[in-house]
């Protein structure tokens with residue numbers, strides 16, 4: 001399948017960040033419209049509204065949402081609450097969230113459906129093909145779904161997975177999606193996440209079948225993120241310059 005025109009760079013801040021960290025992205029937000037990549041951040045839930053208020057071109061996502069639309073779930077946030085705060089998408093199934101909440105595949109499927117129903121796009125994190133197939137239905141090709149291949153052994157580690165491993169796994173995930181959903185699988189972006197940094201982002205994004213990257217540590221502070229975005233966009237085709245927003 002052809003490479004997507006605009007690779008996605010998604011920053012997962014995890015339990016880090018501040019309003020100051022959002023303010024530090026304002027320059028990047030102004031540049032974002034000229035970049036040949038799509039930028040997004042997933043700050044902690046308490047910062048979603050502030051991010052939405054300060055940033056225009058950078059998309060804002062939640063890090064996780066509950067599988068129920070509402071209810072007695074102290075400490076959790078619903079997809080509707082995340083959307084109301086300004087998120088347009090949510091991560092689901094990140095390995096660090098799974099370690100806290102131990103979702104079953106059925107729980108993850110419920111999270112996906114509830115998020116989509118609330119109007120959020122979904123970025124589903126999986127560690128392998130079996131993980132992917134366990135929580136997607138065969139009868140419904142979800143629109144507004146992206147996948148992130150996140151090998152648990154690479155998250156928080158020194159090195160990203162080897163490019164050959166990333167390519168092979170992205171191929172396998174694409175094939176599994178095509179077996180499930182036919183041609184509709186072509187519309188599902190597949191990102192890579194795990195120890196992506198400025199030194200490795202361009203090579204990962206250049207690999208076949210890689211439609212973007214999901215970044216943890218290297219997404220903060222803003223200067224580190226900017227270095228990564230610059231490195232990632234060096235080999236991408238430049239877009240025509242447009243006037244920067246005031």
Ligand SMILES: O=C(COP(=O)(O)O)[C@@H](O)CO
Nearest residue numbers: 012156193194195215216217
């Ligand atoms: O969890 C992720 C990896 O974190 P790193 O700090 O980049 O290893 C990442 O995929 C974002 O979710």
